[in-house]
Amino acid sequence: MKFYRSYPAGKQVAWRGDELSIVASVVRGVASLSTQMEDGRKQMVGLLLPSDFYGRPGRQRALFDRTAATDLLLCCFHRKPFEAMMIATPHVGQRLLSMTLDELDSARDWMVLLGRKQARERIASLLSLLARRAAPHPDGLIDLPLTREAIADYLGLTFETVSRHFSHLRRDGIIALQTSRQFRVLDAAALEEATGGAFAEEMASQ
Amino acid sequence: MKFYRSYPAGKQVAWRGDELSIVASVVRGVASLSTQMEDGRKQMVGLLLPSDFYGRPGRQRALFDRTAATDLLLCCFHRKPFEAMMIATPHVGQRLLSMTLDELDSARDWMVLLGRKQARERIASLLSLLARRAAPHPDGLIDLPLTREAIADYLGLTFETVSRHFSHLRRDGIIALQTSRQFRVLDAAALEEATGGAFAEEMASQ
DNA sequence: CGGCAGTTTGACCAACATCAAGTTGGGTGG
DNA sequence: CCACCCAACTTGATGTTGGTCAAACTGCCG
Secondary structure, eight states, rough: EEEEEEETTTTTEEOHHHHEEEEEEEEEEEEEEEEOOOTTTEEEEEETTTEEEOOOOOOBBBBSEEEEESEEEEEEEEEEHHHHHHHHHHHHHHHHHHHHHHHHHHHHHHHHHHHHHHHHHHHHHHHHHHHHOOOOOSSSEEEEOOOHHHHHHTTTSSSHHHHHHHHHHHHTTTTEEEEETEEESSSSHHHHHHTTOGGGGGTTOO | OOOEEEEEEEEEETTTOOBBEEEEEEEEEEEEEEEEOOOOOOEEEEEOOTEEOOOOOOOOOOOOOOSSSSSSEEEEHHHHHHHHHHHHSSHHHHHHHHHHHHHHHHHHHHHHHHOOOOOOOOOHHHHHHHHHHHHOTTTTEEEESOHHHHHHHTTOOOOOOOHHHHHHHTTTTTTEESTTEEESOOOOHHHHHHHHHGGGGGGGGG
């Protein structure tokens, strides 16, 4: 019933409007959810890191594009049997409800970022998020699983603005860039300060 | 087990961090979910219209402020017994999961609006949303349940920008403003055009 | 050694924010 | 009943942030 699928970095996993025949959870790698407007403007609406779930029990068609941001390994279930299992074993549904509510809170946090934060704050927020969620290498180096363009699409900016503010944060001594895709936090307090305020979600467990 | 509570327009129903002892659904009126950053920047992250549910089964504390945008009537349940009922009758949980997934899709649509749409498109999108969801008066007049400032907080703009673009849409013959809190759609096609693209959510049922 | 995608940086520009007057309209008290 | 008040709204002048356009740089792959 359970099976694995892998996708190379950059590969589109599913398109908006596709039949949603499977649900899945991320085992390794990073996937993104995004939409594109007719004129090409693009907005990422979710970033799926290892352990995150993706799927829409009870829905026929995908509303957003799914892309493998890095090499990606998914643990998949066919949707129909999964839905049957949800009905048979209620606590699966309860667990899924709880995860969905958390995702909703994250989405709302992101709305604050997109609606009110400045470019520098948005980038600091993303770096802070990655520093918390991504497993750092032993030397404190953290992989950036996204290109400048993908970051821009996530933060509602252009890739030029993203690049500029990476440079600013580097010049300010807050982060160091090893390559353009790996960074290190030099001054965690200053980074936190630069985010413009914690996410509401972080208070959830308190 | 079920009881009703009403609040006058403008009244804060609950604050971020409050004990979440009840869950509720909106019977009449409009409520908003919002956060405020330390420096006062405010972002609304959800608008609750009649029939919408609010509450977080399984969560202790509210992460967002809740305010009555208009006079508001809520149908409330104490959280603990409600949670017990969810466990006892699984289809309540399934229904709630489905509603939460829809809300997540709406939130993601709003992220596109906040991240990528221009001021005029944001306002057209909100008017289009209200035209679809709010019951119009027999003569096609639609109530605006929000002040310019609340609209600005929802759309990630300032109230001046909101006011200016209302005027533009009026001058363009797309809408008419009866008072500043009631409008009529004069050219539905042009309004749709001005939104910059449909919400993904609208495709859900297809 | 190209070639090319991804990135950086600069110069300029446009959209929206900010600051600053006015205007409207409903409500209150004289 | 009118005068006043005040919050909500409108409109204008100016400033700032981030977008756009353009050019060069890096590093990886064939």
